[in-house]
Amino acid sequence: MADNGISRRRLLGTAGATGLALGAAGGAAGYAAAPSETPEQTPSLASLGADTVMFHGKHQPGITTPLQSRGHLVAFDLTAGAGRKEAAALLRRWSATAERLMAGKAPAGEDTDVARDAGPSSLSVTFGFGHSFFGRTGLEKQRPSALDPLPDFSSDHLDKARSDGDLWVQIGANDPLVAFHALRAIQKEAGEAARVRWQMNGFNRSPGATARPMTTRNLMGQIDGSNNPKPSDDDFEQRIFVPASGEPQWMAGGSYVVVRRIRMLLDDWEKLGLKEQEAVIGRHKSDGSPLTGGTETTEPKLEKAGADGEYVIALNAHARITRPDQNGGSAMLRRPYSYHDGFDKDGEPDAGLLFVCWQADPLRGFVPVQRKLDRGDALSKFIRHEASGLFAVPGGAVKGEYVGQRLLEG
């Protein structure tokens, strides 16, 4: 343990004088910098503060970046006087700030100092455009049809005030103060051009809290993400990202994100016994393996019947309905945060999942899966979709470029 103290100190340097600049020279363990790493890989503990995610790249950070322990989602609306020009200036400012903060530097203007002494702690900042953005900026012709409003689902209980928005920003970091610092810096840079529409806080496991490297648990106690596509999959790029030849052209290398605030009705869920919970999901709670056997990564045997002649994995089990081969091969990359906003007046936790999923086309990713879930998922009586957003997240900026420049100056 003494060795660790030393190596940590060596990696982070002596913080007092050099302040925020420390992380910049540290490791470059971000996914974008090392494409051979899988998104499941957790950061090295010894360099938690110094770990850096690259801002520039083919794709924006925060999509295949390993899940951070703290996240903020925030949507902005352009103000009445702001149009395309102001939006372009805003994205330029935001990109510059994101690049600096992700490199462990202070923002260009006056700093709140909240992240001072800390390294960038795998900070990532991701920007997206909502359906309403295009009308407000006179860019309707550039609006992708993929941004057409999601269909209504019968189980939706959506709060419009916490849904949609002209602009969307996702912030993740392995330190909560670093994440808050970035959130405030982004808000400050919005200036007179945009106002916060809604904002949500989330969390995941801390690096080092578990030896399980691949997947996290959600607040229902389930292993979450077993089914996620992997960057090593042959069709990963084509499922998750818009191709270079894609339409509209400014979305090349981009992705569409669906964001849902999914409240979990934990008091009801926890009244179920273990076997009942496992029947709802179709997987063992202990290790995420299908009820038909194997390990977390084993394919469920959907046709297998038990001694009673019934399917082992029930027809309405969550694992059956979300299986890609049950949905025309659709797939999306789920990258959620848990949330907990205290207890309501009945003593029930206002808690659940900030569901964030990425796909090249929502009509082949989220929509068909959610349609099936909406019809027959045994899990649906234990969850409630309370907010929803769909955003076009353009490709990553190359050096000298800002995110969205190909749209705003195209």
Add this chain to the structure above:
Amino acid sequence: MADNGISRRRLLGTAGATGLALGAAGGAAGYAAAPSETPEQTPSLASLGADTVMFHGKHQPGITTPLQSRGHLVAFDLTAGAGRKEAAALLRRWSATAERLMAGKAPAGEDTDVARDAGPSSLSVTFGFGHSFFGRTGLEKQRPSALDPLPDFSSDHLDKARSDGDLWVQIGANDPLVAFHALRAIQKEAGEAARVRWQMNGFNRSPGATARPMTTRNLMGQIDGSNNPKPSDDDFEQRIFVPASGEPQWMAGGSYVVVRRIRMLLDDWEKLGLKEQEAVIGRHKSDGSPLTGGTETTEPKLEKAGADGEYVIALNAHARITRPDQNGGSAMLRRPYSYHDGFDKDGEPDAGLLFVCWQADPLRGFVPVQRKLDRGDALSKFIRHEASGLFAVPGGAVKGEYVGQRLLEG
């Protein structure tokens, strides 16, 4: 870094089969287990999940335990039918659950599995009694005079619904899912005996995010806690804990905690320039050193005047008013969490400090300091006390005993 990965894996074991029991066999780096460690020492990163705080001891955990990155504060009120007997049974259940979870074991009953796979991650659970507890349980004669209501302060804007309470529980852990798991387990164990009155979530730096070992920053960007008494101080025990000969006897080894939800008016604060902020505090923002020079731990030279003949540290500077020798030698151990509950309708963050401070006697700790702050602290226009609680936190349980047993069965 490879070495670290290996040692982490070794420390945590292979998680799949043995589940929650892992941390129990891990390191015992909790403060209670190693009294020579100072509370400023951060956990070893390599064993973050396995780090264990001892439940049993002279004092309860969560007082001199190193600050964790995630915290929950929750107050309960006894239900109408519950009296002394039900309260005793509740504290017995809560103590058993706290002991199991802090050792990295699952609770005795059905588990939510939210912490499964993870080690205890320095989990601590601390229990206290509020003023109203004693009337409801017929124990008025055992009520310490130290629990008499705090005086009103002119700057208070207290929400009664988020203040006080019969029972108070503080949960801290270096993993947010471990902390949430404990919160739900404690809530579940309350059963029919008690209901949640209020609940708040907080956070601090993640271990490893910074090389600064001693103090954290708050959401104003200031280093917080420079002035804190240290367990190595000669008078630490007598300032923070009720002595063995203290009154009432059931509080021997205990401490009184003052909890304040202090909202920071960050938009106003951030409009100040660096020099103005430093004048308000009386310390340099960069490293916490007094404006009269030195390092974070240097005593401020309160009599020093500048070239203009004015005190360098202004008469209303926060650092002057909170100096122990300006308050009759009073001292308290501050152990706060930051909080951020989203943005309000004006786009201002609902954020600030969950101020938690410990002392042997509130009339010699929190009260005189807050009285002085209330009259003349330059910081007061940038903060707002929105909730308040004062609780008697009994000494730690010895093996076979539960927390509060000396009160409830005395």
